[in-house]
Amino acid sequence: MVIQIATNWKLLQFADMPCNNLTQRLKKARMLTGMSQVELANKIGISRSVLNEVEAGYRDKILRPTLLKLLTVLDKDILCDDYYRFVLEQKEKLKILVTKYGLRKLARMIGVDASSLDHWKRGDYQISRRYYDKIMELRLL
Incomplete structure (x- = not known):
């Protein structure tokens, strides 16, 4: 019950965050987990600089292997637009x-x-x- 309330609160807390591009979707999906960039990078085995570059808008795409790693932790419905689902x-x-x-x-x-x-x-x-x-x-x- 406590976990469900915490999860619902996080969803409400970040509900207004835009999800118009990869930068915004990645940041929102990560923030819903409560992880920092460093924690997420360590958990899935990629460099923090890759996450930072995507979230900062310096990279406008991620490759499938990285996407698959991210999806082991992050919500597919938030992270993936139609292109990444394809x-x-x-x-x-x-x-x-x-x-x-x-x-x-x-x-x-x-x-x-x-x-x-x-x-x-x-x-x-x-x-x-x-x-x-x-x-x-x-x-x-």
Whole structure:
């Protein structure tokens, strides 16, 4: 009962914090845990400077491996926007699209080399927000 009240109080305390970009979402998600940047970094095994750079707005993206580490501690619903939800399922989503449209046709549709699309589909590299936005603009999913 006491834990539930404390959790609800934290949610209320930070409810008005904006979540319009990665900087704001990361800070809000971290603050809800009650952890400092140092504590969070130590807990998930990344450098505090990475967290600080994202929260300060010097980095505008995080890579999937870092995102997965953050999600072991932070609330996915707060941290992830639609783009980062896509990144978490990138391989599966792109396999579906490649099956539906074909690798070369899909690559032409979103304006990227087929080899880059193939790397994204295999999970070798993370799709950029620019190409994710193009997929969404074309309503391919």
